[in-house]
Amino acid sequence: MIVPPPRSRSSLRSASALLIAGCILAGCSRDDREARRQAAGPHPSLEALARVADAQAGSVAFRRCAACHPIAPGTPDLGGPNLFGIMGAPIGHHSDRFGYTAALQAVGGVWTPARMDAWMADPHAMVPRTTMNFDGVADPLIRADIIAYLQTRK
Ligand code: HEC
Known part of the structure; x- marks a missing residue:
């Protein structure tokens, strides 16, 4: 067994202290995606991804949707329908006005x-004639983050 000398042990401690302080100050969500990906394991199921998903990271990733989709209660639809409360809502019938x-x-x-x-991965594969002209989100963990965020917006 290799026992690290006391000096390197304490520098390890200060490195992790710095990391924790950084998380508190800046939020871990933006930088820890690779660690979360590892934690989900190889070829993760949706459930495994959901366990490591981060709604805060999802709110940042949602910016690519926000050009078309408002997500605040009572806000009028834009190029796409308002997505407040979308999880669990009927598909294609959520907004009365859209x-x-x-x-x-x-x-x-x-x-x-x-x-x-499935929709976010490739809208046209799920609904070939949809007018949601969006290439999709290729990264399954980013999709899981966005789903976690959508679940908080209700
Ligand atoms: C370029 C504009 C645009 C972008 C960007 C976009 N969407 Fe859409 N979205 C639309 C349009 C238009 C529709 C309605 C499609 C239809 O009626 O076929 C739609 C529909 C939807 C619906 C169905 C809503 C309902 O009421 O059933 C969901 C969910 C959705 N989008 C999620 C997303 C998410 C999540 C993103 C980002 C990852 C995104 N969209 C990016 C334009 C966009």
Whole structure:
């Protein structure tokens, strides 16, 4: 067994103290995605990703959606419908005022994490005639972060 000399042990301690202080000051969410990815394990299921998902990181990632989607209660739709309360809501019927495509309205069911994941990965694969012209979010962990964020907006 290799016992580290006292000096390196204390520098290890101060390094982790710095890391914790940094998390408190700046928030870990932006920088710890790789650590969270490791924690989810190889080929993680949606459930495994949900366990390491971070709503705060998701709120940052949601900026790419916010160009089209407001997410504050009572805010008018933009290019896309308001997404406040979207998790668990009926697909293609959440906003009374938004002009959804017939294709999205015909999907049926409600927004579960699995369906939201599929939609964000590739909207046109899930609903070929949708007018959500968005390439999708390729990274499964970023999708899980956005889902965690959407779950807080209700
Ligand atoms: C370029 C604009 C645009 C961007 C960017 C965009 N969307 Fe959309 N979104 C739309 C439009 C338009 C629709 C309605 C599509 C239809 O009716 O077929 C829509 C529909 C949706 C719906 C269905 C809402 C309901 O009431 O059932 C969800 C959920 C959604 N978007 C989530 C997202 C998320 C999450 C992102 C970011 C990862 C995103 N969108 C990025 C334009 C956009």
